[in-house]
Amino acid sequence: MTGDRIVSWHPDPSVPRFTPPPGAVDAHCHVFGPADRFPFSAKAKYLPADAGPDMLFALRDRLGFARNVIVQASCHGTDNAATLNAIAASNARARGVAVVDPAIGDAELEALHDGGIRGVRFNFLKRLVDDAPKDKFLDIARRIAPLGWHVVIYFEADILEELRPFLDAIEVPVVVDHMGRPDVTQGPDGPDMRAFRALLDARDDIWFKATCPDRLDPAGPPWDAFAAAVAPLVADYPTRVLWGTDWPHPNMQDAVPDDGALVDMIPRIAPTAALQQALLVDNPTRLYWAD
């Protein structure tokens, strides 16, 4: 069984040339297991090898980061125990985003808050989840409002227009994973980026993650199309952008990125110290360490 489990992360990431500012947050990463304590969901679409908190925190230190936001990965379904375990092991240096069953009780939501969760994720990728019930998601979004949480949403660019009424109906802040996966080869003014900018312009509480050159730029490192398409977006929306490694890079086993090279993308999309401070420290602190 273990032999069949997927390894999607670099065995020896380089130490980046770029030094993140003090307090920097890797605001999009995951943990897998360890599966003997935290089994994968029966509905998991991929079965990764263990990538637990010790590995995550070693990478954090190697890359020069101070904190993590751990996003519940689909392979763990709606059982957030592995994410909570990692947050608990972090010495207050991690917070998290959960995936919840629509039937979750208020007491359980409170317990997630006490465990460091500050948002819920709605995943619309058909290859990752069987269904994405918008009515139930809206109900969850209403119920998390008193906790001060936000919604993290993962979708691909081709369904952005279809999702607009749903997004408009969410009354808490919304964070869009990987900018809604635009085709970065279209350039900064291509149709996907224009549609995404229209979304950002519609509401000032929609945030995005300037993440995943490895997923979005088919040319591979040094991901020049990603840098060209994303730098203007960061420059134009500097107060609502986050950055993360996406470690352990679920489903990227055929093109495993070097995490050090991912960090070296930061000064290409956020070239000034002020932008880097906003991207890596001030913005994620506002969203995840407000209290």
Ligand SMILES: O=C(O)/C=C(\CC(=O)C(=O)O)C(=O)O
């Ligand atoms: O982790 C990511 O950002 C992207 C993923 C995996 C994922 O979201 C999940 O398993 O929940 C992907 O595109 O396969």
